[in-house]
Amino acid sequence: MTENLIDIRQLKKYYPVTGGVMRRHLADVKAVDGVDLAIRKGECLGLVGESGCGKTTLGKTILRLHGATSGRIYFAQKPERIEEIETGLASGDTRVRSKARSQLRGIDLASARGRTLLAMRPRIQIVFQDPTNSLDPRMLVKDIVGEPLVAQKLVKAADLPARVQELLSIVGLTRDHLMRYPHEFSGGQRQRIAIARALATNPEFVLMDEPTSALDVSVQAQILNLLKRLQHEFHLTYLFVTHHLLVVKYISNRIAVMYLGKICELGPTPEIFDRPLHPYTRALLSAIPVPDPESKQQKIILSGDVPNPIDPPAGCRFHPRCSYAKEICRTAEPPLERVAGTERTVACHRWREI
Amino acid sequence: MPQDTLATTQDLFTNFYTFEGVVRALNGVNIVVRHGETYGLVGESGCGKSVTVRSMMRIVQAPGKIDSGSIFVFLNPEDRLKAIEIVHRSEAYMESIRGCDISMIFQEPAAALNPVLSIGEQVAESYRFHLNDRMLEETLKALEGKRGHGLQRALFRRELAAIHRRDARLQRIDNELYPLDGRDDPEARSRKAQLSRMRDRTGGTDALVQVARRFPFLRLYRRRLERTVHGHVVELLRSLGIPNPENVAERYPHELSGGMQQRIVIAIALACHPTLLIADEPTSNLDVTIQAQIVDLIKQLKKTAISSVLFITHDLGLVAETCDRVTVMYAGDVCETAAVKELFKRPLHPYTKGLLNSVPKVEQAEELAMIPGAVPNLIAPPTGCRFHPRCPSRMPICVTEKPAVVEHTADHWVACHLYPKAAGSERSDPERSGPHD
Numbered sequence: 115m116t117e118n119l120i121d122i123r124q125l126k127k128y129y130p131v132t133g134g135v136m137r138r139h140l141a142d143v144k145a146v147d148g149v150d151l152a153i154r155k156g157e158c159l160g161l162v163g164e165s166g167c168g169k170t171t172l173g174k175t176i177l178r179l180h181g182a183t184s185g186r187i188y189f190a191q192k193p194e195r196i197e198e199i200e201t202g203l204a205s206g207d208t209r210v211r212s213k214a215r216s217q218l219r220g221i222d223l224a225s226a227r228g229r230t231l232l233a234m235r236p237r238i239q240i241v242f243q244d245p246t247n248s249l250d251p252r253m254l255v256k257d258i259v260g261e262p263l264v265a266q267k268l269v270k271a272a273d274l275p276a277r278v279q280e281l282l283s284i285v286g287l288t289r290d291h292l293m294r295y296p297h298e299f300s301g302g303q304r305q306r307i308a309i310a311r312a313l314a315t316n317p318e319f320v321l322m323d324e325p326t327s328a329l330d331v332s333v334q335a336q337i338l339n340l341l342k343r344l345q346h347e348f349h350l351t352y353l354f355v356t357h358h359l360l361v362v363k364y365i366s367n368r369i370a371v372m373y374l375g376k377i378c379e380l381g382p383t384p385e386i387f388d389r390p391l392h393p394y395t396r397a398l399l400s401a402i403p404v405p406d407p408e409s410k411q412q413k414i415i416l417s418g419d420v421p422n423p424i425d426p427p428a429g430c431r432f433h434p435r436c437s438y439a440k441e442i443c444r445t446a447e448p449p450l451e452r453v454a455g456t457e458r459t460v461a462c463h464r465w466r467e468i
Numbered sequence: 469m470p471q472d473t474l475a476t477t478q479d480l481f482t483n484f485y486t487f488e489g490v491v492r493a494l495n496g497v498n499i500v501v502r503h504g505e506t507y508g509l510v511g512e513s514g515c516g517k518s519v520t521v522r523s524m525m526r527i528v529q530a531p532g533k534i535d536s537g538s539i540f541v542f543l544n545p546e547d548r549l550k551a552i553e554i555v556h557r558s559e560a561y562m563e564s565i566r567g568c569d570i571s572m573i574f575q576e577p578a579a580a581l582n583p584v585l586s587i588g589e590q591v592a593e594s595y596r597f598h599l600n601d602r603m604l605e606e607t608l609k610a611l612e613g614k615r616g617h618g619l620q621r622a623l624f625r626r627e628l629a630a631i632h633r634r635d636a637r638l639q640r641i642d643n644e645l646y647p648l649d650g651r652d653d654p655e656a657r658s659r660k661a662q663l664s665r666m667r668d669r670t671g672g673t674d675a676l677v678q679v680a681r682r683f684p685f686l687r688l689y690r691r692r693l694e695r696t697v698h699g700h701v702v703e704l705l706r707s708l709g710i711p712n713p714e715n716v717a718e719r720y721p722h723e724l725s726g727g728m729q730q731r732i733v734i735a736i737a738l739a740c741h742p743t744l745l746i747a748d749e750p751t752s753n754l755d756v757t758i759q760a761q762i763v764d765l766i767k768q769l770k771k772t773a774i775s776s777v778l779f780i781t782h783d784l785g786l787v788a789e790t791c792d793r794v795t796v797m798y799a800g801d802v803c804e805t806a807a808v809k810e811l812f813k814r815p816l817h818p819y820t821k822g823l824l825n826s827v828p829k830v831e832q833a834e835e836l837a838m839i840p841g842a843v844p845n846l847i848a849p850p851t852g853c854r855f856h857p858r859c860p861s862r863m864p865i866c867v868t869e870k871p872a873v874v875e876h877t878a879d880h881w882v883a884c885h886l887y888p889k890a891a892g893s894e895r896s897d898p899e900r901s902g903p904h905d
Contacts, residue, residue, distance in 0.1 A: 331784070357756060
C-alpha cells in the first residue's frame, strides 16, 4: 500500500451562528462534521458533492486557511506514529491521552501555529476557483508568481527573475507575459498564472478548488491536460474539489463523495463509476448530462434540496431524500465501512441490499 | 416560409458600443426556431448565444444595440404564415408579447427575482399584466348570483369594458399597420409612425375605476380580484411541483434555495402559457441533482404546457439530453445547425468537432483533445471566418472570406469553407426569402 501524504482524522469545522443584541452564540453550521480521509502520496483524489456540502471548507481547513474546530490533520507522517498517537488519544487513561496530546504538537496541522505552520505552508498550496478574483489586479504577473518565493525566502533576489520565468514556461506562458497585469489575460491564461504561483514553492500537495469551473469547455480541456502533465512531472498530490463529475473522472485516481459535511463514499474512480454503492452517489452519477443523444440512461431524480447544515437530519443525513431509507436510517448514523475485498469504503446501512 | 417556423432571425448584427470600442457580438446570425421543438443554442461564453435571444426579446441593454437584420415571429394561431417583424416594433407591442407569447427563464434566479416582493406578488404580476381581462371575467363569475356587491360588480365591469375597448382599438390600429409593413414610401412611413404613436398611447383604464382606485375604502374592492389572481398563482406553483405553494407564495426569494428560486422563475415565465419559452442557461448555477430536477421539469412542461423551447447552454451533455435541433455558435457566428443526433454523430465544422472532443466523456480513455488558443476579443474579431486562428484545418480563404451557411446534407447546415456550396443548396428557403411571399 502506498504511503499517505495527508491523514485526516475526525476533522470538524463549525461556523458559529450568532444573533441578538449580544451576538449570542445560537447554533453551528456544521460544514465539515467528522471527516476521516487519507490522501495518498502522488494520487489525485477527487472530492465531489453539491454546493454547501462542505467540500471547499474541508479543503481549506486542510490548508489551514480556516482553523479547524476539532480533529487532526497529519501531514507526511509515518503511519506507525499516527496510529500510536490515535490509540493514545482514544484510550481511557487520562495520562495516556494527555501524553498523546502533547505528542501532537509540531505534527498535527490542525493545531499547528506560528513557526510550525509557516514551515508547512510552502509544502501545501492551492489553486482557487476563479482566477479573476484570486489574482491581485494591481500586481504584475512577475510579482504574483514571485510573491510566494519572496514571502518564504526560498530564492535569492538575484535568482528570482529566472525562477519566475521558469515557472511561467512550465505552465505554457512566455517571458512576454511577465510585465502584464492579470486583466490583460483570458480566463485560461489567468488560471495558468494561478497554477504557476501555486507551484512556485515546490509544493508536495496542491488543493485544486474547482480550478476549471469558471472556464470555457475548450479551455477547460487545456487546463486539465496541463494539470495532469504537471502532476507527473513534479510528483504532486492533488485534492481536486469539484462538482463536475466528468472532470473528476478524467483527472482523479480516487473519488470521495461528500454529502452534508460527511464522506459517504470513497473508492477508486473506475469502480465508483462502474458500481456506485451509496444511493447518493448513484443519484449524482445518473444526474450527469451525458454528451451523447443516443444514451438511454435512466435518471434518478432526487426530491428536495440539501438540508440545512445547521440542523442536519438525524441518523443517515441522506435519508430524507433517499428512496431506500428504512427505519434504521432515521435513527442510527451509518459508519464508514470498508467493502470486503476492495479499497472502497461506504457509509450506508443498506448498501449490501441495493 | 415553411409552415412550422415560429421565430427566425435574419442576418442579425448586434453591437455593443463600449468605451473600449465596438464589441461586434453578433455577426449576421440566422437561426430558425420551429413550432413544437426544443431548439438548442450552444457555445462558449461570449459566443453571442445570450445576445441572440436577448435581441429576439428586444432586451439588449445599453450600450448594446441591434444594428441591422430582422427578427420575425409567427405567433398568430390562426395564420401561422403571418410574420411579425419585431426589430422595429414599438416598445408597447414588445411589452404585450414579452412574458406572454415569448417568455424567458434567466440564468441566475437569485438576480432575476425581485428581493423586496414576495414570490406570490411576482408570479401574480404576469397574470395582472397580460391576463387582466381573464382575471376580471373570473372574478365577475365568482360574484354572480351573490346579493349585494353592486358597486364592486359595476367597477369590475367597467374595468373589463375598458380593456375590451383598448383591445379593439389596438386591433384596429394593427390591422392598418400590418399592410404598411412591406411598403417603404414616405407616405406609408409617416402613417406608420403616427399609428405606432397612437398604439403606444392607447390606455386601458376607465375614469371611474381610476377614481375608485385612489380612494382608500373604495380601493378595497380590488381585493376580490387579488383573490382570483392568488388562486391562479397557487395553482401554478402547485403544478410545478413546489411543495406547500400557499406558504411559498408568501415568502421572499432569499428564503428559498437556488433550485426553488429557479422553479419560481419558471413559474413566472409559464404563467401566460407562452408559445416560445427561452431558457438562458437555466441550470448553470445549480448542482447536478437540482439541475436534473429542473431539466426534468422543463421536459415535462414541454410535453404539457409549452409549444417550443429555446434552450441556451454551454453544456453539451444537456443539449444531448434535451434538444431536438442544435445550433453551435462561435464568436458571434453560427457554425453549424443540425438535428441533435446528426450533430453528435457527424459534426462537420472544425469547431464543433473540437468542442465535442474537449468535453470529458463517461468513457474517457485517452488524453482529452483540446482547441488551442482562446476565444477572441470581439472588439477586434478575426477577419474572415472568426474561428480561423484556432482552426486545425485552416485554409488561405478562411482568413479573408466569411463562409456562407450551406446545407451540406438534408437539414444539416454548416458555415465552413471546407464544405463548399453545392449548386442551389445555399441556405435559401427558410431564411433568405421575405416573410410575405
